[in-house]
Amino acid sequence: MAQANSIAQPPASLFDVNTELAVDALNKILADSFALYMKTKNFHWHVQGPHFREYHLMLDDQATEILGTTDQIAERVRKTGHSTLRSIGDIARYQRIKDSNSDSIAAPEMLAELYNDNVALVQALHEAKRLVDEAGDNATSGQLDDWTDLAEGRAWFLSATSRSS
Template identity: 60%
Template sequence: MAALDFDEKAIAVLAERLNVTLADSFALYLKTKNFHWHVSGPYFRDYHLLFDEQAAQILLSTDAIAERVRKVGRTTLRSIGDVARRQSLPDNDADFVEARDMLAELRTDNLHLVLSLRAAKAAADAAGDNGTSGLIDTWTDEAEQRAWFLFETGRSA
């Protein structure tokens, strides 16, 4: 029994889509923090601060996504293993990554997250879940802004 009055099949699809988006958000958060911790070079301070700012924004959205899944009566991620099974973003375990490559990779990953959010929005709209659909608009705008900042920053790198 769901907490809210939605079609169970449509909400199941939406919850699964949101959980994939949530897993990708956690993967992006950790990669952004990884790059924050390991960036080096002449623009160290600027990139270090940019990555930390973006990671904080991503982390804030993870709680909102998970709470939305719970609000519609479903369960969400439970562990790092659950994240790993569901994420579609690739990890980066390289010992060293050039700063300009960090910018490009994070931009690509944020744009991938935008695609995931669009799929979640389609599922929310199909379920008639206006609340989730509206929240997704905000998360999409944030990911697009991060991608834009990374692109513009990388133009001078």
């Protein structure tokens, strides 16, 4: 009977693809996701106006969805044998989505800003998809499809909600 005194090494296939560029792209997407999460929560907390309840609930749902992807993104980076973000400082260094620190912003502008940020995230996800496909990282490629669908869905909701009747 063989003795099991150590954990088997992960399959070499986890690390035999060139993932450096893809990992950098994923870490930027992770930073953008945290920035978008915080901005969405900020707007959720500060939205006002005749559609308060509708916007408040929608933004809370969207923030929850965004936060849910952050763990998946970080764990995917780790599964490929790389390091991911470690601090608020790392988020600030990598993020491309701009913070919103305005004391007063009207609800339509909030929705427009979040729409544009989600569209920018979709574009970043498409670029990361190209990189992981070139690297032959099928698992990350499939996850990027899911994250892209979620970001497109949020952008669609924001756009549809912003349209006048």
